[in-house]
Amino acid sequence: MPAQDDVMDLIFGRWRSQTLHAGTKLGVFEAVGAEAKLAGDIARELALDPALSYRLMRALGALGLLQEEAGRRFSITEAGRLMRKDHPQSLRALTLLEEGPEHYALWNHLPEMVRDGKQNAFVREYGRMAFDHAAADGDYGGRFNEAMSSYSNVQSALVIEALATRGLPAGGHLCDIAGGYGHLMSSLLSAHEACTGSVIDLPEVVSDGDKLLAGSFGVAERCNYVGGDMFQSVPAADIYFLKLILHDWDDDECVQILESAHRASDDAARIFIVEHLITDPETPHFSKFFDIHMMCWGTGRERSSDEYAELLSRAGWSHVETWYPESRLMGLVEGAKA
Numbered sequence: 001m002p003a004q005d006d007v008m009d010l011i012f013g014r015w016r017s018q019t020l021h022a023g024t025k026l027g028v029f030e031a032v033g034a035e036a037k038l039a040g041d042i043a044r045e046l047a048l049d050p051a052l053s054y055r056l057m058r059a060l061g062a063l064g065l066l067q068e069e070a071g072r073r074f075s076i077t078e079a080g081r082l083m084r085k086d087h088p089q090s091l092r093a094l095t096l097l098e099e100g101p102e103h104y105a106l107w108n109h110l111p112e113m114v115r116d117g118k119q120n121a122f123v124r125e126y127g128r129m130a131f132d133h134a135a136a137d138g139d140y141g142g143r144f145n146e147a148m149s150s151y152s153n154v155q156s157a158l159v160i161e162a163l164a165t166r167g168l169p170a171g172g173h174l175c176d177i178a179g180g181y182g183h184l185m186s187s188l189l190s191a192h193e194a195c196t197g198s199v200i201d202l203p204e205v206v207s208d209g210d211k212l213l214a215g216s217f218g219v220a221e222r223c224n225y226v227g228g229d230m231f232q233s234v235p236a237a238d239i240y241f242l243k244l245i246l247h248d249w250d251d252d253e254c255v256q257i258l259e260s261a262h263r264a265s266d267d268a269a270r271i272f273i274v275e276h277l278i279t280d281p282e283t284p285h286f287s288k289f290f291d292i293h294m295m296c297w298g299t300g301r302e303r304s305s306d307e308y309a310e311l312l313s314r315a316g317w318s319h320v321e322t323w324y325p326e327s328r329l330m331g332l333v334e335g336a337k338a
């Protein structure tokens, strides 16, 4: 019964993601190596209960993240390696945020929010909005910012790919608005050696010295970090990027951010909105689930290319074209000065 199997698979999705989260949080993927190792030795190394941690590792094996052999021995798989801190495409921080206690708790409020028409799960759970919570709770704030770099491990490459046919002006100054620790900007500057760039984000984010990524990409000399408030002002630039920013905010808030870039730039400026774009009604797409997460997380939403074009126009920009990587997981909505 394929339909029944499909629905069962949906029902038990959380069991899988929470098993993955527990293994990640407990350091299992750091401790298990390429050579098979006894579960008891791994448990001792990580100070875990041997019986329960064996069962956890067995389930991680069932998920394809570890390989179990006879005699309770485990080695890591290629998928499991993605959960390690030092993997260049690491998804560890993403797991610790999205399946961590705060974001997990938000989903409990989804039915009531949809009933009441009030998009405020973070306030219902923690009494404040997400960025206020991140500023007040260093553990959540740190995990949030690291998770954004982890998202970028996938997304920066999609942006570079989507831009490949379009190109960027040699010698141009780029600005990533609310660019976090600078993964996207560092990737852009690595791919476009004649460009320079600014990353603006909240002062507490860009003062996280050893977390900022331009140095590890070898582009620190061409990358300037600026602490500020994007609703007030952003640095002058030829090309702006907004990756996973406008989906955090409602339409009026988005217009204010787009206006900041409009004010700061000259007539030749361009802007790229990088988001998971809502597809037509017939096409299932990840954006339609990310939209529910955004409903829980803040005042934002996922939007279609046309909806972003409308926001651009409200802020004085005109829509030029929308660019996609081959997977079409995300899209880049390009705006020019109207």
Ligand SMILES: C[S@@+](CC[C@H](N)C(=O)[O-])C[C@H]1O[C@@H](n2cnc3c(N)ncnc32)[C@H](O)[C@@H]1O
Residues within 6 Å of the ligand: 131, 148, 149, 151, 152, 177, 178, 179, 180, 181, 200, 201, 202, 205, 228, 229, 230, 231, 242, 243, 244, 245, 248
């Ligand atoms: C969803 S994250 C995206 C980060 C980054 N663009 C990326 O894709 O990884 C949102 C970012 O907005 C920043 N932010 C929130 N409010 C801001 C403000 N008023 N001015 C500047 N940055 C802000 C946060 O610190 C965070 O880095």
